[in-house]
Amino acid sequence: MSESAAIWVDISTLVPWDENPRINHAVISKVAESIRRFGFASPIIARKADNMIIAGHTRFAAAQELGLDRIPVRFMDLDPADAKLLALADNKIAEFADWDHDALKNILKEVSEDDLPIIGFDDFTNGDFFDLDFDENPMGEIEDKSQESTKTSVYKIEIPNDFEQIMDFKQALTSLVQRFNLHYFVS
Incomplete structure (x- = not known):
């Protein structure tokens, strides 16, 4: 690992990734409040070659909202393809937790x-x-509704209406998806 730790740089030298697929407008003010209260807990990650932001677009926008001149940045020596992969991984992988x-x-x-x-x-x-009471398997057993014995099964899952049941449902569904490496669609 030859990359250095974060350094403080002029915010105007950074270039947001113009292909960033993450929509973050709704949380910028929340992140700004967090930065105001705690400071920068995580630096922006940017490409060394062109100062393009790889990770931290919301923190960058929050810093702009706060009127900050300098922010912490960790520069990485990545080619454009790996920078895109890291940008996507930075946002997606945490969703599996x-x-x-x-x-x-x-x-x-x-x-x-x-x-x-x-x-x-x-x-x-x-x-x-x-x-809320989060039990181990709030949905109970799921009945297999597939018509034939193949690798593809179809399940009908009724989504609950109240908050407690939705939280239990989300936990159970996430567990099933991870446990069985399931792929699903909503119809």
Whole structure:
């Protein structure tokens, strides 16, 4: 690893990736508030050759919103193809992680309700999250509705209406998708 740690650079020298497929407008102000409160916990990642941002477009936009002149950047010596792959991986891989809901509830109970929006948990300011009970398999057994014995199976899954059931459903569906390497579509 020959790349250096982050250095502080003039924000105007960075070039956003014009093909960035991530839509982040709705969270820029939340990230700006986090930066205002905690500073930069993670630097921007940029290509050494052309200062193109690889990872951290939302942090970059939040820094602009805050009127910052200098931000921390880690420059990497990557070709354009690898830069694109890293940019996609930086956004996508974290989506596969799940929460330990009991541990999360315990931590969030210690957080001031005023701080919940700053850390991205503003949906839980009414306290309902703490009453949720996440059991191991809230959906029960899934009945196989396939018509023939092939590698393809079709399942009908009814999506619940209330918040608690949706959270349980999401956890169970995520577990199934990961456990069986499932591919799915919604019709």
